[in-house]
Amino acid sequence: MNKLVRAVTYLKDVTGLDKLRITGGEPLISPLFDGFLRAVSQLGLQDVSLTTNGQLLERKLPVLLESCVRRLNVSLDSLDAAAFRRIARGGDLAEVLRGIDACLAAGLRIKINMVPLRGLNHEQVMPLLDYCLDRGIELRFIELMRMGHLASDTAAFRQQFYGMPEILSVISERYAYRQADNALDATAQRFEIPGRGYFGIIANESAPFCRTCSRLRLSSSGWLYGCLSSSNRHFLGDLLDAPYEQALPALRQLLQRALEDKQELAFSGDVMVMKIIGG
Template sequence: MTKDNGILQDAFNRKHTYLRISLTERCNLRCSYCMPENGIQLSPKSHLMTYEEIFNIAKIFVKHGVSKIRLTGGEPLIRKDIPVILEKLSSLPVELSITSNAIIIDKFINTLKANGIKSLNISLDSLNPEKFKQITRRDQFEKVYHNILLLIKEGFKVKINVVLIKGFNDNEIVDFINLTKELPITVRFIEFMPFDGNKWDIAKMISFKTIIECANNMFTESQIQRIQDAPNDTSKNFKVKGFKGSFAIITSVTNPFCDSCNRLRLTANGQLKNCLFSASESDLLTPLRQGKPIESIIEKAVTAKFKMRGGMDTLEKLQNPELHNNNRSMISIGG
């Protein structure tokens, strides 16, 4: 173990090379699994990281071994200084990518290209305009779908993130897979996960087994090909033979990928979360503003990372509201 990546290696020998940075707690959608019905208490603007602070913290992580940075929100593109943030971060020796809802992404095509963005994750939970409006509380399906097609046309690698919820969009699994027939995209089905205020219930969750059974009922097993997963991949990847795209399943609940986790998260107000499910956070912004070094805080946070799901290592613990309700809402963690 070298000194340069020592502070990002945890007690289970996992090296953390992937940093997800939330740029804002605000969003132009109101997805029910992400944002509580009554919204959230937003951090005061003075408590949020400036673009200089984002860059300075990112530089420290890159110095110690981070090779990939993903920008999230809320919706990262609604931040007014996003062009400056992209320009600053693209100067670092990292793979830079974004997660977006794609509503306004058409305005940033040239900016994304100029800063080396090649891959984007786009949230889309229904191919039905009315259901899209129901889950997002906004009537923007046509805009989002048009912009997905635009991104593909402009040569970006597009992944579509679909949070499956029983009784809402689980009857669209085959429709989403069929979307990959003519489009060179990856559709990623994500198990519904518990966060503060999203009314999670394990009975609403669609498991890996159910998704595969649904696919097998539509396509023969010989048509569905298992694709080699990338190192540290969160998803199990598949492809229908002859289709241009592929589909994947992210099993955070039923079959977590914690053993190979290499991810850390930085919230918009400068708190380091060592796990999506962890209720604990480490303040990096305050000491940074005080001119103090933050490496020791990062090292302590990484070392304290649990082996699995923030300590919720069984489904019984995951179903205990007292454990996951102490966490933030997804909107304020960063998607």
């Protein structure tokens, strides 16, 4: 854990990093999570956030509050318990919903991430949107990505893909919406439903955003990834044993190589699976 905290510190010093998102896999199941979160919360970052499946949210809420985490993304693909278990391959929907309620009551800001899949949960677009609007939560629809087996199985991808045009069409049947302002390097297009709230769509297929992406991903084993559409990775673990004055110049060179892995225009797909690298 100490090395991982040191890696975040070095990246902060080299890049001016001010936002950190802890993701996975599922970060809350790690026995190192509490200590790591407490440590990075002392690094002077402007924003430390978390992406989780929500199963342990209620249990971990005290350490989140203690470490000044103020916003979360919760992955939730269905409000139907059976469909939830089928898509998540287990878990308890009621426990996730209790965790969300507890976080909201404690004042945390929550976004919910949903990946609509044709034939599996696309009929949940409106139930989840209404659930979020009623609670002041911003729902993020995430288009299916060409990763893992879907990178090469075009037929399976097309069969499951449910994109931004379909999502907006369904929403427009009930709500009038308008485009909302967003940060230049944002991955989501945001929309406002006047008087109700906001939702967003991460439309990596329908409206690619690779050209403005500024994100880097660091694995817990010390590998740096510049792009989800590339299996290239760069090991910075060795730098963490070097003196600070030597490590930082070498890290700058490694970062440059990682940034060169980014796609110029659009996500093209990769055999790497999301659960290995996180969202």
